Amino acid sequence: MKISSSKSIIEFLLFEKIEFIFGYPGGAVLHIYDEIFKSGIKHILVRHEQAAVHIADGFSRTSNKIGVVIVTSGPGYTNCITGISTSNFDNSSILILCGQVIKELISQNSFQELDNMNLSSTIVKNFFSLNCYYNIQYLISNSIEISKKKKGPVVIDFPKNLTSNNLKVRSKFPFFKKKKKTICIINFNFNFKRPLFIIGGGIKNNFYKKIFDYFIYFIKIPFVSTFMGLGGFNYKNLYYLGWLGMHGDSDVNNFVHFSDFIICIGTRLDDRITNKNNLFSPYAKIIHIDNNKNSISKTIFCNNFYITDLINLINKNIKKKNILIWWKFIIFLKKFFKKKYKNDFFFCKPQQIVEFIFFLSKGRYFISTDVGQHQMFAAKYYNFNFKYFVSSGGLGTMGFGFPASIGIKFANKNKKVLLITGEGSFQMMMQELSTCKQYKINIVIINLNNQSLGMVKQWQELNYNNRYSNSYIASLPNFKNLINSYNFYSFSFYNIKKFYYLFSKILFNDIFCFINVYINQKENVFPIQLFNKSMCEFITFYSIKKYDKKFNFSYL
Known part of the structure; x- marks a missing residue:
């Protein structure tokens, strides 16, 4: 029996028990999308291709499964570059199926044609460009095995004409036998x-x-x-x-x-x-x-x-x-080094917010973060259970947290997912509110709002004599109205007691909720290491460097 080359792609993904495909359609992948429509495989339509990769990233990290992304050629693929880089740094198993112009038009500066291989050669574990439709099954099989083994993104570039419904291949899926693990x-x-x-x-x-x-x-x-x-x-x-x-x-x-x-x-x-x-x-x-x-x-x-x-x-x-x-x-x-921050029971301190979240959730919920001060506060004041923490570490991608939390929810449907973010990071991917509405994704977002790019501001205080060059955000949206326009719940707080009371109620309800917490602008993350110094030299409440010579390590 022979099937179309585009159908063989979907059939093999089903064979590999791929549950979701995250993507955005375009001209170069319409043959594949037609087969997606016929097959009934679950496709999740995102609002930006970068978000598709981040969602697949969060899905992969918390499920031990491979995240699959499909995008079109040209701008569709270039929008994925940040997400692919994030996945590569943090070793997430992701397969990206990328469209390309027809084979005859490659290298002619055709409409929406780019050299995807050279664009991404340094940020992927492997890149495959399809040159013959007979190789489709082998390439997908090989790519999935590589992504699982090497823990990173693998890209397959499909010229549109090679995924045509007129091209037939055998419905036999060549796959690699899983080798028995040997103990070292x-x-x-x-x-x-x-x-x-x-x-x-x-x-x-x-x-x-x-x-x-x-x-x-x-x-x-x-x-x-x-x-x-x-x-x-x-x-x-x-x-x-x-x-x-x-x-x-x-x-x-x-x-x-x-x-x-x-x-x-x-x-x-x-x-x-x-x-x-x-x-x-x-x-x-x-x-x-x-x-x-x-x-x-x-x-x-x-x-x-x-x-x-x-x-x-x-x-x-x-x-x-x-x-x-x-x-x-x-x-x-x-x-x-036991001394910590000072408590304030009237104004919201980010450290207190995170500690309250841990106390009320008891560490049982998935936590996703964006990048910035809120990320460090979450890491320092929340105690994480196994695989319950997802964040962008190597690349430090602002905007990662929101789509990643959506991916976590797809992978763990019956688990509570919390996103700790900042107003700067959230605005980079807030279009995915529409994705949450379409697929009824319920997550709780805690926005630690200091009305500035917190980490940038902190560095400007320490190294640039308080010259705050473009680190304050002067035109923030009305988050409550924005969230309500999607028929989601939204609340804003200045008082720590009111936050505690509301959050304790929200945890018992399966709803999408955005909690905008205004925090002290002057609150910074400490300790912070001194640049180009040793591990024990940093800015904090105390420093032990002056005691270095007092320790006799020949006896310790």
Whole structure:
């Protein structure tokens, strides 16, 4: 039996149990859209192609499934570039089906023709350009396997004439047999005084989580998380110390700085973690474990590394010293940096808002964020369960949070999804309110409104002598009227008590709700590392750098 080449695309997606396709139609993909109409596969119409990729990203991160996107040629694909870059940085499994002009018109500057391969060669795991319709099934099969294995975006470029209904292919789906996973046995010698684990975003799958939790409870070694690693483990773990980085916990940055043995799992140690590379953990021997060889020694040289997809840490030939003094040092620093923000029960403080959200939700809901101060407040004051935190880490994409939360809802229909955002980020993708209305997507949006681009403003205060160049937004919309125009619920607050009362009621209702909370404009995110300095040099309530010489590390 033979079927049309465009139908074979849809049939294979159904064969792979793809539940949703996120996209926006255009001339170059109309053959495929015609088959979508006939097949009954669930297509989600977005209002902007960038949002389609972000939705697929959020869907993929919280479901262990592949997110599929379909867009047309030219501007349809270029609108996806930001979303593809975000997915590539944060390793989300996404397949992008992109239309292209007919084969005879390629390289002739035709209408809506672009060289998609060269445009995106550095931000995708693989790019395939279809040159013969007989290869359609093979390319899709190959692309899905690559995206799952390499954890990133894969693009297939379809010339329109090769997806014509007149072209027939065999209805046999060549697919790759899944290889049996092999266990890589890794034995460590903990013959060190100040050992520490650093856990990154690569830990976020069930298998790694079970192995890691078992190992930590067995070996009793403390661990810290990167920003992207949040939600990859049980936050109630007694050996979890916090997260590190530019805005990470002050004590955690010091733990990493003074450690003498660091094991990194699933993190590439980018500049937001290490600050100045040659000053990162000067006392430590570093071991790196990752399934992506490009992440090994990318910024920080590692003495030993293991490129493996499965990690089995077992009790065999492990030599471990007594690290009681190291734990005493950890407890001391925890107390030293215990001071937090001052409470204010009349005006809304973003830290209080996030803590109230965690207290009322008890960490059981999915949290998505955009990028900015609100993102850091959410990371610092909300304790995340496994895979319940979705944010743009590597690229830092403003506008990511809203469409990503829609994708989370598609992947977890019976779960509550909360979006913590800012007015600057929300306006970049607020057209997707229409998508929420069409598909009855109910999420709760908490907009921490300081009427400025908060992170930009903070940097201008610290580095540009309070010269606020274009960091204040002077023409914000009336959010309440905007949200109400879509027949959604909307509320605005200046008072923390009223917010607490309303939010406690909303959590028990399955509705779309936008909560606009006006917060103090002068509230900033601390600590913040000093540029081009070591991990333990930062702006906060206290600094421990002056005590550096008082610690005798030969005895610690």
